Amino acid sequence: MAHSLNGKVVLVTGAAGGIGASVVKYLLGEDVKHIAMLDVAEEAGVALENELNSKYKDNKVTFIKCDVADKARLLEAFKIVKDSIGYIDLVINNAGIWDDTPESYEMEININLVSLITSSLHAWNTMHKEKDGKGGTIINFSSVVALSKTVNVPIYGATKIGVLKFSTSLGDEVHYSKSGVRVLSICFGLTDTPLLGNTQRLFDKTAEGPIEEDIDKFKLQRPESAAKAVIETYKQGASGSVWISTSDKPAFDVTNVYDKSIALFDDYVYN
Ligand SMILES: NC(=O)c1ccc[n+]([C@@H]2O[C@H](COP(=O)([O-])OP(=O)(O)OC[C@H]3O[C@@H](n4cnc5c(N)ncnc54)[C@H](O)[C@@H]3O)[C@@H](O)[C@H]2O)c1
Numbered sequence: 001m002a003h004s005l006n007g008k009v010v011l012v013t014g015a016a017g018g019i020g021a022s023v024v025k026y027l028l029g030e031d032v033k034h035i036a037m038l039d040v041a042e043e044a045g046v047a048l049e050n051e052l053n054s055k056y057k058d059n060k061v062t063f064i065k066c067d068v069a070d071k072a073r074l075l076e077a078f079k080i081v082k083d084s085i086g087y088i089d090l091v092i093n094n095a096g097i098w099d100d101t102p103e104s105y106e107m108e109i110n111i112n113l114v115s116l117i118t119s120s121l122h123a124w125n126t127m128h129k130e131k132d133g134k135g136g137t138i139i140n141f142s143s144v145v146a147l148s149k150t151v152n153v154p155i156y157g158a159t160k161i162g163v164l165k166f167s168t169s170l171g172d173e174v175h176y177s178k179s180g181v182r183v184l185s186i187c188f189g190l191t192d193t194p195l196l197g198n199t200q201r202l203f204d205k206t207a208e209g210p211i212e213e214d215i216d217k218f219k220l221q222r223p224e225s226a227a228k229a230v231i232e233t234y235k236q237g238a239s240g241s242v243w244i245s246t247s248d249k250p251a252f253d254v255t256n257v258y259d260k261s262i263a264l265f266d267d268y269v270y271n
Contacts, residue, residue: 002235003137003182005030013038013068013119014095016045018193019141019209022227023092026050026110028056028107030231036081038066038074039095068095069107070268078122090137090234091123097248098195100203112159112235116140117166120183124170127243129180135180140167143188144218144246147258156202160187164242168258171240182239190218205211221249 010027014020015037022042024035028103038047042065049063059163062084066077093116099108120138127136145153146160164185169175171183229245237243241255 005234006033008032008089009034009087010090010092011036011038011081011088012092016041016048017040018195019188019191019223019226020094021048022223023094024061026227026231028052028060032087035061036077037061037063038068038077046105068119069110071118074115074119075122078126080184082126088123088126088186090230091119092139092230093119094141096141096157098153099201100153101201105155108155111158113162116163120170124179127181130178137182137184139184139186139230141232142185144187144189144244147187152202166256168240168242173240176239182220182237184232184233184237184241184243186233186243186245188226192220192225193223220247221248
């Protein structure tokens with residue numbers, strides 16, 4: 001049975017721009033109760049909050065300035081939502097950067113992976129049906145670089161493979177049967193957002209040619225297609241499932257392929 005978004009309270013990280021902002025708009029189309037939009041970009045976040053609250057009644061959107069890499073602030077943002085709305089049903093961990101340079105790679109790991117794990121664990125404990133909660137959903141954003149041999153983004157790629165390993169494990173039936181918290185992963189192909197804007201953020205700048213060839217290989221999709229795929233993943237996804245959203249195509253459940261690819265190693269791992 002499809003899951004419904006109607007009346008749900010949602011927290012989205014990195015929601016002021018790119019795919020996150022588009023997801024917020026599609027969520028409003030599903031008649032959610034409230035959306036907390038967390039982002040470091042205050043001006044864009046407040047502008048989007050104003051735009052959406054004048055379009056939809058009941059002040060359905062709240063912007064909270066929050067750097068997800070600041071753990072105390074991230075947990076405070078969860079508390080603000082819980083104290084004001086009473087519950088959180090869905091957490092979408094979207095905030096991410098692409099910057100494999102020597103100056104910034106640690107920040108990239110912190111934002112893309114460490115903060116996503118902190119946010120997921122906090123959401124999981126908050127919604128866990130044997131603790132304070134009544135179940136819920138976490139959607140974590142990965143990338144096709146986690147599923148393909150792309151060699152030009154080793155650190156970004158490591159964070160996105162980490163997202164998959166973490167999310168498929170936390171979402172496995174062994175945990176889901178007790179927690180009632182679905183954990184879903186979605187891997188986007190190249191999507192037309194500011195994230196792609198600066199190829200100077202490569203770990204090896206002399207490899208600019210190959211990365212542009214890599215980019216040319218993919219069909220760039222619109223952020224709206226990525227957002228629609230997130231909604232579909234929420235509605236249809238079993239806990240621990242892995243979804244793909246590329247080339248403006250509908251979301252596709254690739255869990256079986258992902259599981260088979262991991263199982264290929266069984267003979268070496270277990271014998
Ligand atoms: N665009 C793509 O081609 C693509 C492909 C695969 C995966 N993704 C993933 O999708 C997610 C969204 O990417 P996007 O393309 O929309 O990027 P984007 O740069 O367009 O938007 C990211 C948003 O996150 C916010 N943000 C950045 N650092 C933050 C922090 N520390 N705390 C809070 N907010 C922060 C930014 O201000 C921005 O609003 C990321 O996790 C990204 O890795 C994107």
